[in-house]
Amino acid sequence: MNELIEIVGLTKAYDASHIAVNNVSLTLPRGKIIGLLGPNGSGKTTLIKMLNGLLTPTQGSIRIGGQPVGVETKAHVAYLPDRTYLSGNKKVTQILDFFCDFYADFSRERAVGMLQSLGVDPNARMGTLSKGTKEKVQLILVMSREADLYILDEPIAGVDPAARDYILRTILNNYDPNATVLISTHLIGDVEQVLDEVIFMRYGHLVLYTSVDNIRERHGKSVDAYFREVFAC
Amino acid sequence: MAWVLEDGRPIYAQLVERLQVQIVSGAYPPGGKLPSVRELAAVAAVNPNTMQKAFAELEKSGLIITQGTNGRVVTEDERLIRGSKRRLARRHADAYFAGMEGLGYTRAQAADFLRAAEGKGEAEDE
Incomplete structure (x- = not known):
């Protein structure tokens, strides 16, 4: 089965006038690196939180690997949230212990290797690590799992260009044809080369789901330039 | 180092050209082994599926050959490589003429200009 995520009629309304995700239907395959793109407030993070079971849909359904979102799917979804959740008092090794306990698919070896190549003690x-290093450690934790789905919410927003390159390289080096990586970002130009496909969202609606080269072929411009045109203020 | 790609054209087409240049220039010699899709995608910092698509395109044209589990090698058919080289050269020539026509030169004048530039190292106005 090549479909990994099946989203049908998905809606999240925080109240009657605030609909964050509005009737989105979308099927995503395995083996792709997909950009989730949209201006601020377009519903990206709400969609991601529903994929992770952190928010309950108001309507509609999500299946990941054929299963409804729950304990089963969480074991196969590696999630990098848009904010830090690791305690500053813990040593990096203690966090590795914690991830080993918590996730059956976590590879300590892989994590240690990546930490080493970055020179993280x-x-x-x-708490003593710089903001950028902290973000890298968190990404390493997420990418060291052997998951079916990696969901990265703004993984490159807070880091310098060199760290950005490292993060994108980490994603490429861990590419697995059976797994899909979903990356939400508004720094499209930086990630465009590593993406297969893009999802455009606006006001909670799905605007477009197509491949990067389709956009370039059809419109003769980069996804970044096309995005600016579609979402021009 | 990541490959620098242009904005307005499909990425896979640019990967095809880059690989063609590396083959016709001998960076990947005839019969030589190519890196895996994964390795090359990581080096170029591009999506592995896009690199795969570029490889498939080069396979279709015969420039590279898949040898089962042995990976991929560059063709030993030198005629095929020369043909590819000429097509790439042709594209440079077309781009040159297009640029010169934009400046108001005819094709013949542009060709003369190029010969003069080659002779003197620096061309003068007529």
Whole structure:
């Protein structure tokens, strides 16, 4: 089965006048790196939170690997939230212990290798690391799982261009033809080369789901330029 | 280092051209082994599926050959490589003429200009 995510008629209304995700239907395959793009407030993070079971849909359904979102799917979804959730008092090694306990698909070896290549001291406490290094550690934790679906919410927003390159390289180096990576970002130009496909969202609606090269072929411009045109203020 | 790609054209088409240049220039010699899709995608910092598509295109044209589990090699058919080289050269020539026509030169004048530029190292106005 090549379909990984099946979203049907998905809606999240915080109240009657505030509909964050509005009747979105979308089927996403395995083996792709997909950009989830949209201006601020377009519903990206709300959609991601529903995929992770952190928010309950008002209407509609999500299936990941054929299963409704729940304990089963969480075991196969690796999620990088848009904010830090790791305790600053913990050492990096303690967090590795924690991830080993928590996720059956976590590879300590892979994580240690990536930390080493970045020169992060495993005995450092999280709180003593710079913001960019902290973000890298979190990404390493997420990418060290052998998941079916990796959901990265704004993984490159807070880091310098060199760290950005490292993050994108990490995503490419861990590419698995059976898994899909969903990356939400508004820094489209930086990620465009690594994406297969893009999803455009606006006001909670799905505007477009197509491949990067389709947009370039049809419109003769980059996804970044096309995005600016579609979402021009 | 990541490959620098242009904005307005499909990425896979640009990957095809880059690989063609590396083959016709001998960076990947005839019969030589190519890196895997994964390795090359990581080096170029591009999507592996897009790199795969570029490889498929080069396979279709015969420039590269898949040898089962052995990976991919560059063709040993030198005629095919020369043909590809000429097509790439032709594209440079077309781009040159297009640029010169934009400046008001005819094709013949543009060709003369080029010969003069080649002779003197620096061309003068007529």
